[in-house]
Amino acid sequence: MVVGERRINGHLLARLVEVGADERPYYHALGRAISGLVLDGRIPTHTRLPAERDLAAALGVSRNTVTAAYTWLREHGYLDSRQGAGSWTALPRVGSGRAAFVPDTERIDLGVAAPPAIGGLEEAARAAVERLPAHVGGQGYTLYGLPELRHLIARRFTERGLPTTPDQIMVTNGAQQSISLLMELLVEPGDGVLVESPTYPHALDTARHLDARLRITGVGPEGWNMECVVDGFRQWRPRVAYLVPDFHNPTAALMAERDRATVVAEARRAGTTLIVDESVTELAIDGAEPPPPMAVHDTDGRVFTIGSTAKLLWGGLRIGWIRGTPPMLDRLMVLRQRFDLASPIVEQLTVAELLSDVPGVRAERSRDLRRQRDALATALRDRLPDWRFVTPGGGLVLWAKLPQPVASRLAEAASRHGVRVAPGPIFGAEGTLEHFVRLAYTMRPEVLADAVRRLAHAHADVAARPTSAPAPGELYV
Known part of the structure; x- marks a missing residue:
């Protein structure tokens, strides 16, 4: 820059x-x-x-x-x-570590926001296998995805207020592949890419890999400062913007509908293409539904919407999707053939079984997440009362502000106490966010209570040492 x-x-x-x-x-x-x-x-x-x-x-x-x-x-x-x-x-000192997606089985892992499989997955998998004979006579390559799965995904968009047809859907191997394909198609070296800070770290890595110039707009627990967002579009005129408006990762903020309309309007004026990540949009906890998808305000095909089954159903089902215009999906398919040809049939059939009852799946997931979120929030208030957070209304994570900028040191100390957290700098583009940690509430309430007890001991260890600039070190998601 x-x-x-x-x-x-x-x-x-x-x-x-x-x-x-x-x-x-x-x-x-x-x-x-x-x-x-x-x-x-x-x-x-x-x-x-x-x-x-x-x-x-x-x-x-x-x-x-x-x-x-x-x-x-x-x-x-x-x-x-x-x-x-x-x-x-400027920053006094910037850590050199990079995020590594490494689930930890030896510690209580609050760093990876991955819930266990939804109930009924095994039955859905068996039903998928029973339907497999209808497909084995063909080549097995469904370039844009199984027609029945594309229909279900398109129907869900329509139910949420965004009329969609199956030819606007391309099935992918998860949200991360969707992000990578879109950025590969849209971004040239040196192009400006507007991202939130904090944001999903693997999207940052993809933009860096393409030698994009990162442009930052801040997001706090209370949401987006739209004056700053508008200013970013007008000053930079970025080629692409990557945004997470629904239960934002990691802050869990939810963007208001009027702000979504503003973002799309400013993107149109700036000539910016929007990549909107809806990976957790179905995970409302307190009954407050997200507004309709940002693409309802799109009039010229500049909004790509991505989704995934990993958070709603199970991370082991590597199925995601992209919603866009058919001509752009054709271009994405040509690009995709450099990496793979199609998503696995059995996984698509399994997802189709489960997405036939989205309300039932959402109700089960919401019930579990509410108990777990409340257990984590209660434990934090009891044992770490000087930590500040907004209770998330959806999603899988809680974004906690520490009284001192010691997130990286806290993560190291927490690991010694048998718990793993995601320090704020993982989610920032510039080594910032040392005041924050992200805590996933995807485990049983009693496990979360034990994790906070350990975190309190780790925080006491850090507080007992003189504060200093955060030292570089290995970072974890």
Whole structure:
């Protein structure tokens, strides 16, 4: 990224910082507030900050106060400056570890958001095998997916308010393959790709592999700051944007319908193609249904919607899909042939059996997740009351804010206590998010309670040592 390429004006920065008028010294509180925005990924690194006089006017303070705040940021490594070039955000130290998807069977694994198989899967698999003879006379390659499965997926989109026909669906080997195929088709080296921070780490890896320029817009537990999102589209005009609007991974935020309409409208103005990840859209817990898919606002075929059975049914069923226009699906199919030709027949038949009763599957999954989420939240409030979180209304994970930026150190200490967590930097594009950990609630309530007990001991170990910048290390999802 070119230094200082993105700018944030004084009025927007003034609205983002949260500093009480009575906090003293004010410059110190202002500096810490801005550094917190950088650490949490809400202001990307390399963002040019407003001139001192502009921020002072927006905040209603003296220029000397802002000068002192910028000096504090510079001394602590959160600001770089050049004579005549201005000042832009930075990080004191960036960890070098990368996320590795390695489920841990020797520890209580809160790092992988993968629930056990839904009830009835074995019966569905047996029914699929019974239907197999109708298919074995052919070649076994269903290039776009089994017609009956494509019909069921299209029907579900229609039920959710997005009219869809089977020829708009291509079955894939999971959401990750869908993301990779779409980015491979749409992104050239050097293209801008707008991503949320935090976000799904394997989407970041795919964009990096394609030598894309990552453009960051922040997401907090309360959701998206749409002024920043709009600003990102208008400043950068990214080629592609990857977004998770439904029970966002990892914050569990849910994007409002009016904001979805705004995103699609801004993408249209910027010439941006949207990849919308709906991997957990069916996992509402408290009865609050997500709005209709973002693609309901699409008028020119620029929104691709991806889904997966991994979270709703079972991770062992590697079946996903892409919804798009038939001509674009044709292009994706040609590209896909570099990797594989089709998804397995038996798995598709099994998924078709289960998706014939989506309401029943959702009810079972929601009931289990509610018990597990509530057990985790209760244990956290009891044993770690200084951790802050918004109780998720859906999805599989809880995004907890720590009182100190020690997430990577906490993950190391937790591992020694027999529990595995996902530290925030895994989900950030720039080594930020050390204030956060992601905790999956996909285990039995008594196991989750034991995991939090161990986490409390690990947190006490970390708190007993002097705080410092996070050290680089191996990171886990």
